[in-house]
Amino acid sequence: MKTKIHACLIIWVGILVFSESVLANEPIEPIIPATEINPAQVELGKKLFFDPRLSKSGSISCNSCHNLSMGGTDNLKTSIGHNRQQGPINVPTVLNSSLNIFQFWDGRAADLKELAGDPVANPGEMALTHALAVSVLASIPEYVSEFSKAFDSGDIDIDQVTTAIAEFEKTLMTPNSRFDQWLAGSKQAISEQELAGYKLFKSSGCVACHNGKAVGGNSFQKMGVVEPYQTKNQAQGLVNLTGKESDRFRFKVPTLRNIELTYPYFHDGEAATLSEAVDIMGRLQLGKQFTVEEIAKIVAFLKTLTGDQPSFLLPVLPPSTDKTPQPKLFEN
Amino acid sequence: MKTKIHACLIIWVGILVFSESVLANEPIEPIIPATEINPAQVELGKKLFFDPRLSKSGSISCNSCHNLSMGGTDNLKTSIGHNRQQGPINVPTVLNSSLNIFQFWDGRAADLKELAGDPVANPGEMALTHALAVSVLASIPEYVSEFSKAFDSGDIDIDQVTTAIAEFEKTLMTPNSRFDQWLAGSKQAISEQELAGYKLFKSSGCVACHNGKAVGGNSFQKMGVVEPYQTKNQAQGLVNLTGKESDRFRFKVPTLRNIELTYPYFHDGEAATLSEAVDIMGRLQLGKQFTVEEIAKIVAFLKTLTGDQPSFLLPVLPPSTDKTPQPKLFEN
Numbered sequence: 060m061k062t063k064i065h066a067c068l069i070i071w072v073g074i075l076v077f078s079e080s081v082l083a084n085e086p087i088e089p090i091i092p093a094t095e096i097n098p099a100q101v102e103l104g105k106k107l108f109f110d111p112r113l114s115k116s117g118s119i120s121c122n123s124c125h126n127l128s129m130g131g132t133d134n135l136k137t138s139i140g141h142n143r144q145q146g147p148i149n150v151p152t153v154l155n156s157s158l159n160i161f162q163f164w165d166g167r168a169a170d171l172k173e174l175a176g177d178p179v180a181n182p183g184e185m186a187l188t189h190a191l192a193v194s195v196l197a198s199i200p201e202y203v204s205e206f207s208k209a210f211d212s213g214d215i216d217i218d219q220v221t222t223a224i225a226e227f228e229k230t231l232m233t234p235n236s237r238f239d240q241w242l243a244g245s246k247q248a249i250s251e252q253e254l255a256g257y258k259l260f261k262s263s264g265c266v267a268c269h270n271g272k273a274v275g276g277n278s279f280q281k282m283g284v285v286e287p288y289q290t291k292n293q294a295q296g297l298v299n300l301t302g303k304e305s306d307r308f309r310f311k312v313p314t315l316r317n318i319e320l321t322y323p324y325f326h327d328g329e330a331a332t333l334s335e336a337v338d339i340m341g342r343l344q345l346g347k348q349f350t351v352e353e354i355a356k357i358v359a360f361l362k363t364l365t366g367d368q369p370s371f372l373l374p375v376l377p378p379s380t381d382k383t384p385q386p387k388l389f390e391n
Numbered sequence: 392m393k394t395k396i397h398a399c400l401i402i403w404v405g406i407l408v409f410s411e412s413v414l415a416n417e418p419i420e421p422i423i424p425a426t427e428i429n430p431a432q433v434e435l436g437k438k439l440f441f442d443p444r445l446s447k448s449g450s451i452s453c454n455s456c457h458n459l460s461m462g463g464t465d466n467l468k469t470s471i472g473h474n475r476q477q478g479p480i481n482v483p484t485v486l487n488s489s490l491n492i493f494q495f496w497d498g499r500a501a502d503l504k505e506l507a508g509d510p511v512a513n514p515g516e517m518a519l520t521h522a523l524a525v526s527v528l529a530s531i532p533e534y535v536s537e538f539s540k541a542f543d544s545g546d547i548d549i550d551q552v553t554t555a556i557a558e559f560e561k562t563l564m565t566p567n568s569r570f571d572q573w574l575a576g577s578k579q580a581i582s583e584q585e586l587a588g589y590k591l592f593k594s595s596g597c598v599a600c601h602n603g604k605a606v607g608g609n610s611f612q613k614m615g616v617v618e619p620y621q622t623k624n625q626a627q628g629l630v631n632l633t634g635k636e637s638d639r640f641r642f643k644v645p646t647l648r649n650i651e652l653t654y655p656y657f658h659d660g661e662a663a664t665l666s667e668a669v670d671i672m673g674r675l676q677l678g679k680q681f682t683v684e685e686i687a688k689i690v691a692f693l694k695t696l697t698g699d700q701p702s703f704l705l706p707v708l709p710p711s712t713d714k715t716p717q718p719k720l721f722e723n
Contacts, residue, residue: 109460117467128441128708135449135720143475145721320710332713368707375700376460378652381664388467389477 086261086270089239090155090316090366093229099209104227106205106374107220112195114185115141117386121178121224125153127369130320131231136328141186142391148294149328152321154369155314157229158273164310164326165299166279171225176217189217195384196220201377233317233366241363249363256360259353264345274315274364281309282326285346288339292327319362333358418593418602421571422487422648422698425561431541436559438537438706439552444527446517447473449718453510453556457485459701462652463563468660473518474723480626481660484653486701487646489561490605496642496658497631498611503557508549521549526716528552533709565649565698573695581695588692591685596677606647606696613641614658617678620671624659651694665690 107113111120124138124146125131131152133139138146148164162168168177178184179192187195196202197215206215209223238257240248249257260266269275279297282288288308297306310326324330330339337354341347349357439445443452456470456478457463463484465471470478480496494500500509510516511524519527528534529547538547541555570589572580581589592598601607611629614620620640629638642658656662662671669689673679681689 111458111461111465116471118465118471126443128706129443130710133443133450134711135718139448139450139720322711331717334713370704370707372702373705374460375702378462379466379654381666385663386467388471 085242086266087238087242087274088272089242090232090234090236090272092232092234093157096229097209097226099205100223100226101230102227103202103205103209104223104225105371106202106376107196107224108227109374110376112376112379112383112386113179113187113192113220115187115191115386115390116388118388119185121153121175124150124178124184127153127231130154130317130368131156132321134322136323138184140184141182142389144183146183148292148326149323151311151313152317153228154231154233155273155276155316156231158271158314159276159311160278161311164294164313165296166311167300171228172221175221175224175228179220189220191384192220193217195379198380198383199377200380231369233368236316236364236366238360238363239366250359252356253359253363256356256358257363259356260360263341263347263349263357265340265357268312268344269315275312276314278312279306279309280312280344283308283343286343288343290325290327290329292329294326296326315361315364317365317368319365333361337361417574418598419570419574419606420604421574422564422566422568422604424564424566425489428561429541429558431537432555432558433562434559435534435537435541436555436557437703438534438708439528439556440559441706442708444708444711444715444718445511445519445524445552447519447523447718447722448720450720451517453485453507456482456510456516459485459563462486462649462700463488464653466654468655470516472516473514474721476515478515480624480658481655483643483645484649485560486563486565487605487608487648488563490603490646491608491643492610493643496626496645497628498643499632503560504553507553507556507560511552521552523716524552525549527711530712530715531709532712563701565700568648568696568698570692570695571698582691584688585691585695588688588690589695591688592692595673595679595681595689597672597689600644600676601647607644608646610644611638611641612644612676615640615675618675620675622657622659622661624661626658628658647693647696649697649700651697652700665693669693 108121111118111123113120119141124133126133131154132150135150137148138150140146151164156162157171160166162171162174163177168174176189179187180189193215196206203215206219206223210219212219237248237253241254260269268278268280271277282296294310295307297309298304300306318324318333322331322333324333324336325339330336334354337357338349341349440453443450443455445452451473456465458465463486464482467482469480470482472478483496488494488506489503492498494503494506495509500506508521511519512521525547528538535547538551538555542551544551569580569585573586592601600610600612603609614628626642627639629641630636632638650656650665654663654665656665656668657671662668666686669686670681673681
């Protein structure tokens with residue numbers, strides 16, 4: 060009897076090792092929640108992320124475009140900036156964004172901290188200056204006290220502001236998607252249709268660019284490899300940074316995590332639905348015309364990539380004081 | 392010994408009864424959290440409150456102007472509506488708004504349910520139609536299922552939408568302010584300066600209009616009783632509804648609950664600070680020129696009216712589907 064149990068155990072462990080080695084061979088890895096974080100900076104950064112006083116008009120916060128109720132995006136083709144300026148590009152999700160090799164579609168920020176300062180001072184986005192952002196925060200005693208707790212050094216500066224926002228953004232991971240449960244060995248977590256979609260996703264070559272933890276976010280690729288991509292959008296991609304003609308129209312491959320939530324798709328937001336996006340990607344990047352059934356399978360798989368969304372209490376912002384610089388709502 | 396304790400108890404109970412009777416005579420009553428609510432409707436209404444798909448552009452939610460991170464207001468002079476239209480009036484807080492006799496500055500909605508439908512269809516605010524709002528929600532299976540749980544009747548209709556939003560808004564009470572703690576007998580809850588401010592608030596006549604649970608919200612009064620109020624703002628108040636000339640410039644008295652958070656002040660948002668607001672109110676409504684010290688005392692009292700802000704997890708919105716009508720971002 061004892062020997063039988065022992066034998067069973069060996070077989071079971073064997074299966075486990077085998078199944079783990081299979082999983083280890085999958086080109087997609089599970090999302091892991093952030094662990095090494097500074098809690099005081101996270102709490103402060105959360106408030107800053109929701110605070111529209113970081114914009115000139117007093118009406119745009121990070122969360123306006125990276126709405127954490129909507130997959131960390133605004134679900135618009137392109138965002139709306141200061142004074143209703145139309146943004147030049149579709150907003151990338153802030154979810155799992157710490158996994159990106161670089162930030163922005165053209166990779167112009169090295170990390171989340173560098174990213175965080177950009178929209179605040181961008182005249183087409185929040186349109187404030189860093190100096191004014193710091194003045195606003197320094198006029199609010201509760202912020203002064205929170206900054207002092209989160210950072211040991213003296214006065215508030217923009218470096219502390221972007222550090223805190225980036226620290227909060229690090230926590231915006233979405234683990235536990237049905238696909239990650241499947242990766243962890245729970246074979247019932249996804250349906251046959253979804254598994255067939257995943258197999259097709261791999262065998263068709265999608266996985267060449269969409270791989271790793273974020274299922275993307277780790278390389279730059281040309282939009283329109285086999286066929287050119289037609290768009291009225293003016294964004295040129297990586298060439299902005301490198302000046303190399305070969306980098307024209309090369310964009311950071313977007314993450315496919317939570318892709319069901321982050322419509323519309325592509326850097327110009329012109330693909331309204333996942334089916335449309337899969338169809339276009341197949342033709343333009345891989346030279347494949349997917350059938351309706353194949354598209355349905357891949358879309359079914361993609362919807363298994365929706366993870367647990369960030370869950371936290373809506374932050375309550377400390378009020379301005381008589382000394383706080385006033386927002387300039389209708390000023391250019 | 393036993394008798395002594397007994398005597399002490401009698402004195403103590405006597406003081407308690409006396410202090411309660413004093414409290415009963417105060418013209419301000421404590422805020423009480425909502426109890427009789429429908430939890431399924433509240434949860435659904437919370438999502439709707441945060442959902443920008445109830446606007447034509449897909450970018451404005453109830454929470455855009457009634458920001459629950461900022462005292463249920465947007466802290467702007469006047470709000471920004473569809474296509475950056477400047478709102479005609481300063482946004483009233485949604486906090487404790489179930490206590491208002493009528494809704495809006497001119498009282499044109501009888502209750503929260505009637506209120507909730509107005510901004511959605513107002514061309515200057517969210518600029519959607521009720522029919523389109525219902526089509527959007529009906530295209531999203533998770534909403535269909537939630538509506539069906541919250542209401543026993545068939546298809547989603549606008550009545551259900553506004554009922555759910557109003558039910559959520561009923562929960563946005565802010566109990567436990569320091570002033571309410573003082574009302575409940577905790578004499579240390581407010582400072583001497585704050586108490587002096589309260590006494591002055593009563594003796595000067597502010598309390599004639601700002602009384603009850605909401606410290607306002609329960610009557611219409613003329614803006615500029617003793618001296619006319621000078622403003623470029625076009626709002627005319629109650630006359631819009633009654634047609635009576637005597638109602639011109641009569642507005643609903645705003646609540647002073649959480650007034651520290653709901654700057655700027657007055658229907659035109661022209662008073663940036665509480666000191667300015669108290670000074671102007673004294674002169675125009677009461678014919679009193681408060682000294683700087685008196686203003687400081689009243690402002691100190693007013694800041695004791697900030698209660699516990701609504702506390703809940705940021706709602707996660709169900710994604711649109713291929714059938715969901717698309718937002719029209721830059722269309723008039």
